[in-house]
Amino acid sequence: MAGLEGTEQPRGHAHAGTARWSPAVEDEHALRALESYGDPTEGEVPLPSRPQSAATARRLVQVVVLRQWGLAPRTAEDAVLLVSELVGNAVRHTGARVFGLRMHRRRGWIRVEVRDPSRGLPCLMPVQELDISGRGLFLVDKLADRWGVDLLPRGKTTWFEMRVAER
Numbered sequence: 001m002a003g004l005e006g007t008e009q010p011r012g013h014a015h016a017g018t019a020r021w022s023p024a025v026e027d028e029h030a031l032r033a034l035e036s037y038g039d040p041t042e043g044e045v046p047l048p049s050r051p052q053s054a055a056t057a058r059r060l061v062q063v064v065v066l067r068q069w070g071l072a073p074r075t076a077e078d079a080v081l082l083v084s085e086l087v088g089n090a091v092r093h094t095g096a097r098v099f100g101l102r103m104h105r106r107r108g109w110i111r112v113e114v115r116d117p118s119r120g121l122p123c124l125m126p127v128q129e130l131d132i133s134g135r136g137l138f139l140v141d142k143l144a145d146r147w148g149v150d151l152l153p154r155g156k157t158t159w160f161e162m163r164v165a166e167r
Contacts, residue, residue, distance in 0.1 A: 027062075027063075027066075029059055030059040030060070030062045030063035030067075031063055031067075032059075033056050033059040033060050033063070034059075034060060034063050034064075037056060037060065039064070040060050040061075040064065040101045040102050040103040041064055041068065041102075041103050041104070041105070043102070044100040044101065044102045044115065045060065045100065045101045045102070046098050046099075046100055047087075047098065047099055047100070047101060048097070048098060049090065049091050049094070049096045049097055049098055049099055049116075050091065051088075051091055053087060053091065053099075054084045054087045054088055054091070057083050057084065057087045057101050057114075058080045058083060058084050060101060060103075061076070061079050061080050061083045061103065061112060062076050062079075062080050064103050065079050065080075065110065069105055069110070069164075071110070071164050071165075072164075072165065075110070075162065075164055078143050078144075078162065079110065079112060079162060081139065081143065082112065082139065082140050082143055082144055082160050082162075083101070083112050083114070085136035085137070085139055085140055086112070086114040086136070086140065086158050086159075086160070087099070087101075087114055088136055089114075089122055089136055089137070089158070090114050090116040090158070093118070093120065093122070094116040094117065094118035094120065095118065096116045096117050096118060099114055099115060099116040100113075100114070100115040100116075101113070101114055101115075102115070105164075107166065108163060108164060108166065109145075109161055109162065109163060109164065110161065110162050110164055111159055111160070111161045112159065112160055113157045113158070113159040114157070114158050114159070115152070115155060115156070115157045115158075116155050116156065116158075117154055117155040118155055118156065119151060119152075119155060119156055120156075121149055121151075121156070122137055122149060122158055123137070124137045124138065124141055125137070125138070140160050143162075144160035144161060144162055145161055145162050145163050146160065146161040147159060147160040147161070
């Protein structure tokens with residue numbers, strides 16, 4: 001993927017040890033992720049295409065939505081869930097070594113993007129009550145106000161947008 005080849009480690013700091021979850025600990029992890037990987041509001045943040053990167057993406061979205069943008073915790077919860085689904089799809093279905101995360105805000109809206117080198121389009125599948133997988137885009141479709149895919153010369157960007165109340 002142009003500009004992302006060989007980027008597989010965060011800049012600088014090692015990951016913190018496993019700790020019991022608490023809002024304060026999670027906030028600290030989120031700030032550390034922002035410091036280590038970069039700010040997805042300033043440019044695309046490259047992340048290794050591994051399942052563990054979903055946690056990093058969630059933390060980056062959390063810190064941006066709550067701390068930088070000062071939006072409601074419910075908005076952060078939904079955005080964190082949805083980015084996790086987009087990252088999961090990028091990791092499982094694209095064969096990429098790296099994917100990119102980017103976030104935008106404009107009056108009344110936030111947008112979260114996940115870019116990968118595959119031109120394969122994600123597919124919204126019907127979901128049954130007892131299904132244990134395949135719910136990712138279903139959740140995105142239900143919780144986001146808009147979502148879509150932009151095909152690129154090399155890959156695609158899958159994105160979602162949510163309306164937000166200005167404080």
